[in-house]
Amino acid sequence: MLHVELTIQGLINGSMYALMAVGLTLVYGLLRILHVAHAGLYTLGAYIAVLIANATGSLALGAAVAIPVVGLAGMIVYRLLYEPILHRPPYVALIASIGLFIVMEESYRLIFGPYGETFNAPYLAERVSVGPIGAKAAEVAMVAGAIVLLGVLAFLSKRTRFGIAWRATVTDPAMARAFGVDTIAVRYANFFIASALAASAAVLVAVLNNLVEPTMGSVPSYKTLAIIVLGGLGNVAGTLVAALALGVIEAFGTIYIGHLLDRDAIAFLFLVLVLMIRPQGLFAAR
Amino acid sequence: MLRLEAMSCGYGGMRAVEALDLDVNAGEIVALVGSNGAGKSSTLMATAGHVALQGGRILFDGADISRASPMARVAAGIALSPEGRRLFRDLSVRENLIVGGYVRDAAHQPGNMDTVLDLFPRLKERFESLAGTLSGGEQQMVAIGRALMSEPRLVLIDEVSLGLMPKMVDVCYRAIQALKARGLAVLLVEQSTARAFAVADRVVVLESGRAVWRGSAAEARGNSAVIDAYLGVAKVEGAA
Numbered sequence A: 001m002l003h004v005e006l007t008i009q010g011l012i013n014g015s016m017y018a019l020m021a022v023g024l025t026l027v028y029g030l031l032r033i034l035h036v037a038h039a040g041l042y043t044l045g046a047y048i049a050v051l052i053a054n055a056t057g058s059l060a061l062g063a064a065v066a067i068p069v070v071g072l073a074g075m076i077v078y079r080l081l082y083e084p085i086l087h088r089p090p091y092v093a094l095i096a097s098i099g100l101f102i103v104m105e106e107s108y109r110l111i112f113g114p115y116g117e118t119f120n121a122p123y124l125a126e127r128v129s130v131g132p133i134g135a136k137a138a139e140v141a142m143v144a145g146a147i148v149l150l151g152v153l154a155f156l157s158k159r160t161r162f163g164i165a166w167r168a169t170v171t172d173p174a175m176a177r178a179f180g181v182d183t184i185a186v187r188y189a190n191f192f193i194a195s196a197l198a199a200s201a202a203v204l205v206a207v208l209n210n211l212v213e214p215t216m217g218s219v220p221s222y223k224t225l226a227i228i229v230l231g232g233l234g235n236v237a238g239t240l241v242a243a244l245a246l247g248v249i250e251a252f253g254t255i256y257i258g259h260l261l262d263r264d265a266i267a268f269l270f271l272v273l274v275l276m277i278r279p280q281g282l283f284a285a286r
Numbered sequence B: 001m002l003r004l005e006a007m008s009c010g011y012g013g014m015r016a017v018e019a020l021d022l023d024v025n026a027g028e029i030v031a032l033v034g035s036n037g038a039g040k041s042s043t044l045m046a047t048a049g050h051v052a053l054q055g056g057r058i059l060f061d062g063a064d065i066s067r068a069s070p071m072a073r074v075a076a077g078i079a080l081s082p083e084g085r086r087l088f089r090d091l092s093v094r095e096n097l098i099v100g101g102y103v104r105d106a107a108h109q110p111g112n113m114d115t116v117l118d119l120f121p122r123l124k125e126r127f128e129s130l131a132g133t134l135s136g137g138e139q140q141m142v143a144i145g146r147a148l149m150s151e152p153r154l155v156l157i158d159e160v161s162l163g164l165m166p167k168m169v170d171v172c173y174r175a176i177q178a179l180k181a182r183g184l185a186v187l188l189v190e191q192s193t194a195r196a197f198a199v200a201d202r203v204v205v206l207e208s209g210r211a212v213w214r215g216s217a218a219e220a221r222g223n224s225a226v227i228d229a230y231l232g233v234a235k236v237e238g239a240a
């Protein structure tokens, strides 16, 4: 029973990682940028949602505003930060991204204060159970949200003309452009979708913890980098598996070696071990 | 249909093709042959808009397209099956074809796809396979099929037979003959002179970026010794 519960707990966390990391790997696949500021956009999504929910009493409204606004913010980050330096070596964009992330975290601290915001009335706090297995409603929402959103993403990318053109652009941008694909539009769409996924994860995490704070993106920022390396940089399916695997391994690790290492240390121990055995990650890079 | 007028192109300061004059008419197959580095691929790439023009003009249906973007040229009716084929390896055959027809209205897609599958029935079996997993011959079919999805009137095909099994080469050339029969213009690069002389209407021999011999395929067959001398010992004989 313990193992079932641990696995479930791991999949819940893994769903959150997946929503975050898929966006990151999409950006990497298209532009070869390690988009650290992704986690800053994630935090932005949580703040927008909690402030609107508290002002209006509607979490749905908060989420409905936060997700597209953060999507747009991602497009703006691409336009203002990355596009001007795309022709430079990749570490330039990485440094710029880390810089933006720090600026964002500090701005949240200055604007919203260091202690964080909570919802006036906690949402989805009740427990739901199926037989002997129980979870918080917010945890169920996390898993369901990840399945639905990533399902929609899979549908878009496999079944629509634009989605196919998007994947063609990832494979060979010059050829895709030659065949008439608007590769600039693909980049904007990529940032919109990646950022909207991050905001969705953030809203769910905010509800789950009933807390939004300036530094809530810190741990996800480096953990999702570890995940996309494990998943084979740019490989979306690999990233999904790596995210869920990391969630489960953390859940088991906290119980069995939690007296030696904390959860984040376990995640990185796992990363180091995997990379020692398979330097290319669990899956091949795209 | 296509006219290159004293066309020069190259890479940065380096010149790959020098003042080339070339016509390709509707319903005609023109073969470019030449040794490694002669400028064959550069000629096709410049025509498709991927290599910078350094002099002269490119006319298509009488209109000067020298400055047009690659996409505008596809829209005008020029399609390229490039050197190395450059398929979208992580996409299926079906998806490669869809991208090939991206400049055309989505409503044309099913009809164009049927045309390609009629030309290359073998692709029906591999329709959902990833392009990167196909054999060389199948990849060549996808590359030509992808080009045809844009409803071109001129098709540029690089390295038709290079590295392919003879049976596959036959399939590809039968398809190219069918395109000609439909009135398309075809400009192709062929490593095997025997193949080139057998299918082409006219042959142009390039050497160090210049046209050094041109004539009908029949004349080429009669002068194969001369042409082979131009191609020199560096000549790469594809699967003939």
Ligand SMILES: Nc1ncnc2c1ncn2[C@@H]1O[C@H](COP(=O)(O)OP(=O)(O)OP(=O)(O)O)[C@@H](O)[C@H]1O
Binding pocket: B011, B014, B015, B016, B034, B035, B036, B037, B038, B039, B040, B041, B042, B043, B083
């Ligand atoms: N991307 C490039 N950058 C710089 N120079 C290039 C490039 N591509 C080709 N060249 C040069 O341009 C000249 C013509 O090359 P091109 O590829 O057109 O020859 P080719 O006739 O197609 O040869 P092959 O039979 O080997 O395919 C060569 O000297 C080659 O080295």
Ligand SMILES: [Mg+2]
Binding pocket: B040, B041, B042, B083, B158
């Ligand atoms: Mg070549």
